[in-house]
Amino acid sequence: MRTPDSNLALLRALERKILWLAAWTIHHANHVRPKRDGLKVGGHQASCASSSTLMTALYLDVLRPEDRVAVKPHASPVFHAIQYLLGRQGRDALERFRALGGAQSYPSRTKDADDVDFSTGSVGLGAAQTLFASLVQDYLRAKKWTPDGASPGRMIALVGDAELDEGNVFEALLEGWKHDVRNLWWIVDYNRQSLDRVMEDRLFQRIDGLFEDMGFEVSILKWGRKLEAAFGGPGGPELRAWIESCPNSLYSALVFKGGAGWRAHLERDLGEHAGVRELLAKHDDASLHALMTNLGGHDLETVLDAFHAVQDDRPRCFLAYTIKGHGLPFAGHKDNHAGLMTPEQMEAFRVANRIEPGAEWEPFAGLDLPEDELRAFLASVPFARPATRRFAPPPIPVPARLEAPSSPEASTQEGFGRLLAEIARTGGALADRIVTASPDVTVSTGLGGWVNRRGIFDRRRLADAFREESVVSAQRWEASPDGQHVELGIAENNLFLLLSALGLAGPLFGTRLLPIGTLYDPFIARGLDALNYACYQDARFLLVATPSGLALAPEGGAHQSIAQPLIGIGQPGLTAFEPAYVDELAEILRFALEHLQADDGGSVYLRLSTRQLPQPARALDDEARRAIVAGGYWLAPPAPGAELALVYQGVVAAEALEAFARLREDVPGAGVLALTSADRLHAGWRAAQQARAAGDAGARAPIESLLAPLSRDATLVSVIDGHPATLSWLGSVRGQRMVSLGVERFGQSADVPDLFEAHGLSADAIVDAAARALLDRGAAAAGG
Ligand SMILES: Cc1ncc(C[n+]2csc(CCOP(=O)(O)OP(=O)(O)O)c2C)c(N)n1
Numbered sequence: 001m002r003t004p005d006s007n008l009a010l011l012r013a014l015e016r017k018i019l020w021l022a023a024w025t026i027h028h029a030n031h032v033r034p035k036r037d038g039l040k041v042g043g044h045q046a047s048c049a050s051s052s053t054l055m056t057a058l059y060l061d062v063l064r065p066e067d068r069v070a071v072k073p074h075a076s077p078v079f080h081a082i083q084y085l086l087g088r089q090g091r092d093a094l095e096r097f098r099a100l101g102g103a104q105s106y107p108s109r110t111k112d113a114d115d116v117d118f119s120t121g122s123v124g125l126g127a128a129q130t131l132f133a134s135l136v137q138d139y140l141r142a143k144k145w146t147p148d149g150a151s152p153g154r155m156i157a158l159v160g161d162a163e164l165d166e167g168n169v170f171e172a173l174l175e176g177w178k179h180d181v182r183n184l185w186w187i188v189d190y191n192r193q194s195l196d197r198v199m200e201d202r203l204f205q206r207i208d209g210l211f212e213d214m215g216f217e218v219s220i221l222k223w224g225r226k227l228e229a230a231f232g233g234p235g236g237p238e239l240r241a242w243i244e245s246c247p248n249s250l251y252s253a254l255v256f257k258g259g260a261g262w263r264a265h266l267e268r269d270l271g272e273h274a275g276v277r278e279l280l281a282k283h284d285d286a287s288l289h290a291l292m293t294n295l296g297g298h299d300l301e302t303v304l305d306a307f308h309a310v311q312d313d314r315p316r317c318f319l320a321y322t323i324k325g326h327g328l329p330f331a332g333h334k335d336n337h338a339g340l341m342t343p344e345q346m347e348a349f350r351v352a353n354r355i356e357p358g359a360e361w362e363p364f365a366g367l368d369l370p371e372d373e374l375r376a377f378l379a380s381v382p383f384a385r386p387a388t389r390r391f392a393p394p395p396i397p398v399p400a401r402l403e404a405p406s407s408p409e410a411s412t413q414e415g416f417g418r419l420l421a422e423i424a425r426t427g428g429a430l431a432d433r434i435v436t437a438s439p440d441v442t443v444s445t446g447l448g449g450w451v452n453r454r455g456i457f458d459r460r461r462l463a464d465a466f467r468e469e470s471v472v473s474a475q476r477w478e479a480s481p482d483g484q485h486v487e488l489g490i491a492e493n494n495l496f497l498l499l500s501a502l503g504l505a506g507p508l509f510g511t512r513l514l515p516i517g518t519l520y521d522p523f524i525a526r527g528l529d530a531l532n533y534a535c536y537q538d539a540r541f542l543l544v545a546t547p548s549g550l551a552l553a554p555e556g557g558a559h560q561s562i563a564q565p566l567i568g569i570g571q572p573g574l575t576a577f578e579p580a581y582v583d584e585l586a587e588i589l590r591f592a593l594e595h596l597q598a599d600d601g602g603s604v605y606l607r608l609s610t611r612q613l614p615q616p617a618r619a620l621d622d623e624a625r626r627a628i629v630a631g632g633y634w635l636a637p638p639a640p641g642a643e644l645a646l647v648y649q650g651v652v653a654a655e656a657l658e659a660f661a662r663l664r665e666d667v668p669g670a671g672v673l674a675l676t677s678a679d680r681l682h683a684g685w686r687a688a689q690q691a692r693a694a695g696d697a698g699a700r701a702p703i704e705s706l707l708a709p710l711s712r713d714a715t716l717v718s719v720i721d722g723h724p725a726t727l728s729w730l731g732s733v734r735g736q737r738m739v740s741l742g743v744e745r746f747g748q749s750a751d752v753p754d755l756f757e758a759h760g761l762s763a764d765a766i767v768d769a770a771a772r773a774l775l776d777r778g779a780a781a782a783g784g
């Protein structure tokens with residue numbers, strides 16, 4: 001449906017206002033608000049200017065409440081300006097742009113008070129996020145988990161052209177094609193400038209072809225109405241040929257120079273054409289400049305027509321030609337990315353907008369339309385219709401115990417597979433709302449049993465050809481809209497972005513999902529920024545990383561993860577566990593499924609292993625279960641005042657226990673501390689310190705209680721199949737001597753005994769380390 005002409009005038013006025021407010025917000029933060037640290041506050045006036053027409057069209061005419069948008073990071077002030085006009089953002093937040101509690105530098109779901117659908121900031125991720133959100137919407141619709149009759153929202157990314165340099169964008173596009181995603185719009189703000197430079201001229205052909213190959217319908221918004229009209233008039237064909245062949249860098253330079261620059265070039269290159277001379281004579285410098293910069297992405301009608309022309313749910317790419325800094329003094333200048341208007345330039349811009357001094361924040365100052373008309377229009381825009389845009393569905397109940405068939409020897413990976421298969425078998429709401437995903441490592445990470453029961457998700461129904469042909473296989477891979485496993489190609493970025501979208505299904509679409517993603521532990525590093533992004537948005541998911549560490553042995557050094565436990569500690573929004581035994585895992589998995597759903601919860605990372613360990617024959621009581629979730633317990637309790645404790649996390653339990661058996665005679669009273677989560681214990685320790693600092697003298701952390709039975713000058717020997725710094729902080733809890741064993745250099749192909757010996761994780765190495773520490777301490781005591 002075309003936008004009525006009566007609305008166009010209002011939209012044009014508001015478009016100007018939005019650019020003003022965005023530029024003023026940045027200016028105010030940099031030049032008006034008092035500063036304390038001498039740092040430039042920043043903000044991107046040029047990036048805002050190139051997006052302001054596109055965003056005006058979207059938010060004030062095209063979007064419906066069910067649509068979801070990832071706004072180009074550097075257009076954050078434009079977004080906030082629009083929200084301000086719609087009455088959804090306070091002036092105070094704009095005045096505090098980039099200050100504590102104010103509007104964020106880049107749109108943030110969790111930190112901004114207005115209605116951000118997807119956080120952006122790390123370029124490329126927001127775009128890919130919309131693609132996976134559309135897959136999640138399809139998943140929910142296939143299961144009829146969206147409200148009856150509700151039309152699907154469009155998942156829209158407004159991206160800078162340089163975002164298309166990020167590899168994760170292409171990984172996502174290919175995956176989106178495989179999953180036949182729908183209702184996805186990517187709008188490229190094609191200003192042909194990145195941070196450092198002006199782009200290659202022929203790039204758009206690549207972009208165009210690429211999107212078409214990936215199943216997108218591409219609309220190129222190249223020329224505005226004025227230019228189109230000029231092309232049809234005298235000198236039009238020559239002008240068109242000239243501008244079509246004008247290199248991006250020259251075009252940008254002339255945009256910066258303005259009317260006189262255009263005239264000089266056009267006279268020199270096309271002056272022999274009478275039509276062109278006639279055309280030039282019709283325009284003064286200002287109007288010639290306006291004509292030559294009338295690109296599609298700055299022409300409101302062109303943009304609106306393109307958006308409104310879409311009648312189907314095919315994925316769309318709009319390549320909107322724009323000018324970085326359009327309408328501002330540094331338009332087109334190659335160095336404008338971080339450029340700020342000077343106070344003098346801002347003053348001239350204020351005058352040009354007919355805004356009185358002191359009225360800079362007034363929503364309607366300087367507009368030549370009646371304020372009540374503007375207000376009435378803003379109140380009536382479709383996007384502003386009262387509607388829930390952030391849902392809070394109730395939690396899915398998690399049973400008090402998760403159980404699975406046990407065996408005397410097992411790996412945590414097997415245990416995970418069995419627990420999940422058991423949930424699948426039992427059924428019920430919990431089983432129905434779990435959705436799993438894996439980047440081509442479904443079976444090798446233990447999800448085979450789950451997939452056999454719950455099937456693969458696909459919008460179409462696809463038979464398993466191997467099964468139909470009676471080829472024997474343990475795996476059943478039928479795909480259908482009922483399936484609950486999303487099989488991805490090998491791209492860890494995609495896994496994390498899908499988990500992020502699945503983990504936002506509750507707030508975005510009103511139906512809670514419990515996403516579980518599996519991958520090999522070392523390859524967390526491949527998608528780390530996307531994982532960080534998912535956590536930053538407070539998406540909730542369970543990450544199961546297996547196998548891990550040297551213990552995956554023959555696969556070799558590039559597969560043996562080392563630093564991942566430190567990621568587990570260091571990553572906000574993600575709680576890391578590394579259990580050794582399946583009964584611990586069962587309790588942790590139960591906790592995780594609740595933690596994903598708790599208001600003050602978060603995502604969970606389980607570092608699991610393929611190494612089989614003898615399982616303890618024990619029944620865990622409530623206290624033991626609580627301790628496992630809190631992060632640790634004494635597997636062999638120390639005598640009061642003991643001089644030595646062995647501390648382990650994960651699969652090195654076997655080596656720690658063997659070392660303990662050998663040390664026990666010489667060091668009676670020593671204990672073995674089993675840790676399931678250095679991350680939880682560390683967080684608890686910091687929280688207790690902070691609580692005490694805040695006056696709660698009785699605050700005590702679980703790790704402080706755990707270490708309390710030991711002598712003050714006891715020695716702790718820790719061991720982990722990962723970086724030793726994961727546990728080395730334990731020595732500071734009570735000021736005890738600490739020896740931390742772990743992995744500090746790359747491994748290689750070998751078996752577990754050889755690797756553990758080479759890296760000092762064997763029982764021998766643990767005994768040696770303990771003996772040496774005790775000797776050193778004795779010597780120090782004798783000397784002192
Ligand atoms: C992953 C990542 N790398 C680098 C940056 C720093 N950076 C911010 S914007 C930008 C260039 C953006 O250019 P473009 O996407 O074309 O945006 P626009 O021209 O619209 O400002 C870069 C390199 C970032 N934000 N994220």
Ligand SMILES: [Mg+2]
Pocket residue numbers: 160161162189190191192193194324
């Ligand atoms: Mg750009």
